[in-house]
Amino acid sequence: MTEKEPKILVVEDDASLNDAYKTILLSAGYDTRTAFNGKEALKLAKESQPDIIFLDLRMPVLDGIGFLRAYKPKTDHPDVKIIVFSNYDMQQEVDEAYELGAERYVLKAWASPKELIKIVKDTMANDQE
Amino acid sequence: MPAVSYISILLVDDDKKEYLSTNRLVKRVTEPKCKLEWCSSFEKAKELIAQHSHDLYMIDYKLGEHSGMDLLRMVEPDKRPEPFILLTDVADRTIERQALKLGASDYLVKGAFDAELLSNSFNYSLGRKQAEAQRFEHLIELNQAKDEFISVASHQLRTPATGVKQYIGMLLDGMFGELTPTQEAVLLKAYDSNERQLRIVSDLLKVARVDAGKVILKEAETDMNKLLAEVASEESEIARKRGQKIKLKPASKPATAWVDKDTIRMVFENLIDNASKYSRRDTTIEVVVRVNKKSVVVKVIDQGVGIEEEDLSKLFEKFSRIHNPLSTQAGGSGLGLYWAKKVVDLHNGKIEVESSPGGGTTFLVHLPRLLYK
Numbered sequence: 092m093t094e095k096e097p098k099i100l101v102v103e104d105d106a107s108l109n110d111a112y113k114t115i116l117l118s119a120g121y122d123t124r125t126a127f128n129g130k131e132a133l134k135l136a137k138e139s140q141p142d143i144i145f146l147d148l149r150m151p152v153l154d155g156i157g158f159l160r161a162y163k164p165k166t167d168h169p170d171v172k173i174i175v176f177s178n179y180d181m182q183q184e185v186d187e188a189y190e191l192g193a194e195r196y197v198l199k200a201w202a203s204p205k206e207l208i209k210i211v212k213d214t215m216a217n218d219q220e
Numbered sequence: 221m222p223a224v225s226y227i228s229i230l231l232v233d234d235d236k237k238e239y240l241s242t243n244r245l246v247k248r249v250t251e252p253k254c255k256l257e258w259c260s261s262f263e264k265a266k267e268l269i270a271q272h273s274h275d276l277y278m279i280d281y282k283l284g285e286h287s288g289m290d291l292l293r294m295v296e297p298d299k300r301p302e303p304f305i306l307l308t309d310v311a312d313r314t315i316e317r318q319a320l321k322l323g324a325s326d327y328l329v330k331g332a333f334d335a336e337l338l339s340n341s342f343n344y345s346l347g348r349k350q351a352e353a354q355r356f357e358h359l360i361e362l363n364q365a366k367d368e369f370i371s372v373a374s375h376q377l378r379t380p381a382t383g384v385k386q387y388i389g390m391l392l393d394g395m396f397g398e399l400t401p402t403q404e405a406v407l408l409k410a411y412d413s414n415e416r417q418l419r420i421v422s423d424l425l426k427v428a429r430v431d432a433g434k435v436i437l438k439e440a441e442t443d444m445n446k447l448l449a450e451v452a453s454e455e456s457e458i459a460r461k462r463g464q465k466i467k468l469k470p471a472s473k474p475a476t477a478w479v480d481k482d483t484i485r486m487v488f489e490n491l492i493d494n495a496s497k498y499s500r501r502d503t504t505i506e507v508v509v510r511v512n513k514k515s516v517v518v519k520v521i522d523q524g525v526g527i528e529e530e531d532l533s534k535l536f537e538k539f540s541r542i543h544n545p546l547s548t549q550a551g552g553s554g555l556g557l558y559w560a561k562k563v564v565d566l567h568n569g570k571i572e573v574e575s576s577p578g579g580g581t582t583f584l585v586h587l588p589r590l591l592y593k
């Protein structure tokens with residue numbers, strides 16, 4: 092079984108974190124792009140057709156929920172895996188994200204670089220089942 | 221037809237003549253327009269007041285074997301008459317002072333008031349009630365602002381600490397070259413410090429949420445044997461690093477509790493984490509599940525340093541870090557048990573502790589088995 096290398100889009104407004112995730116994922120060999128808000132993410136997602144999107148919720152211009160509403164994962168992008176990656180563990184927001192088609196919610200603060208890569212691997216492995 | 225609105229007043233007095241004469245006066249009060257109702261029994265009055273049946277209460281000082289002031293003393297704050305005017309037979313400064321201290325808005329001597337005095341007294345009492353309600357609302361707003369502040373501040377602290385975690389994590393993972401053992405050791409310390417900070421922030425957020433009444437339990441039938449097996453296996457990794465074992469003794473019959481699984485899971489993570497933190501190497505932590513008639517009881521038993529008797533009562537307070545031989549090294553926020561007790565209480569459960577210095581500690585958690593309606 093040859094595993095396809097996933098294309099990843101990271102949507103994160105904090106510059107330092109955005110850079111960190113990019114460095115980690117690139118060094119693990121994944122084709123990775125990053126956006127700083129939901130609006131940029133919509134544009135990049137259209138251009139690059141990612142397999143996995145790491146999506147922050149609280150962002151300027153267009154937030155994560157706004158991105159999900161416009162991107163319509165359930166109907167328009169059923170094959171794209173969206174991992175909500177936020178430090179705001181507000182039940183209501185998380186529930187809403189799930190309803191809009193997010194696959195998983197991870198508290199950013201709990202994910203070390205190793206865990207970030209594990210999330211990518213797990214997501215791809217689940218996809219093969 | 222214009223609606224006529226009345227101020228409803230309840231007179232609590234065991235003497236009917238008193239009602240008739242007061243009612244005559246009340247009828248002459250036009251500002252505000254009032255309707256007087258009468259209740260002669262203490263018990264019935266207590267019931268009505270608890271339901272906030274009227275806009276204002278006039279209560280006789282002597283009510284059979286009770287004093288009208290018992291209606292203030294004997295009942296919970298939200299079941300007291302608000303506002304209320306105390307009536308007495310004779311002017312008595314001591315009673316007056318006592319009545320005002322207990323929250324009466326005014327004090328009238330029977331036979332010594334006319335319609336005008338009544339009108340003034342009603343207006344004053346009602347105005348005071350409104351002012352108090354406003355002050356109360358203001359306090360609630362202040363408190364909400366405080367909760368909101370803690371929540372926003374804590375969330376904001378998470379982001380930079382998450383950044384530190386990534387960059388130190390990358391170094392530790394060897395992404396920028398191999399580390400010398402000393403470099404690695406130093407970075408591990410920085411990483412652990414940062415982890416502690418993240419945990420404290422999480423604890424603060426959990427506590428802020430429960431204090432603000434924002435924890436909404438999603439209760440369901442939960443197999444406690446299974447849940448504890450999962451928690452014990454998760455925690456065994458950390459225990460193993462400390463040279464400790466976790467031994468699970470499940471109940472022999474189904475141990476189904478009516479709880480919010482995720483929340484209760486965190487309670488036991490906390491308790492087992494404590495049991496391990498405050499125990500030395502080569503000890504065992506026992507987790508025992510038992511089924512009682514109305515509850516599932518889970519015991520977390522450790523062979524650790526124990527707790528001094530005088531400290532037992534402080535355990536469940538906020539920020540209650542209690543010094544013991546392992547506490548400096550263990551680290552923590554002193555919020556874990558405070559939070560655990562709060563959410564166990566929300567489940568109508570109970571959390572208890574038995575301990576002796578040097579003799580280990582046992583935490584018992586009682587959780588409801590059935591849904592009581």
Ligand SMILES: Nc1ncnc2c1ncn2[C@@H]1O[C@H](COP(=O)(O)OP(=O)(O)O)[C@@H](O)[C@H]1O
Nearest residue numbers: 494495498526541542552553554555556557581
């Ligand atoms: N199993 C235990 N054995 C001994 N002491 C304990 C145990 N659990 C809790 N304590 C004491 O109670 C205090 C409060 O516990 P907790 O609220 O969990 O805060 P923390 O562990 O973060 O200090 C601890 O500081 C410790 O002194």
Ligand SMILES: [Mg+2]
Nearest residue numbers: 494552556557
């Ligand atoms: Mg603790």
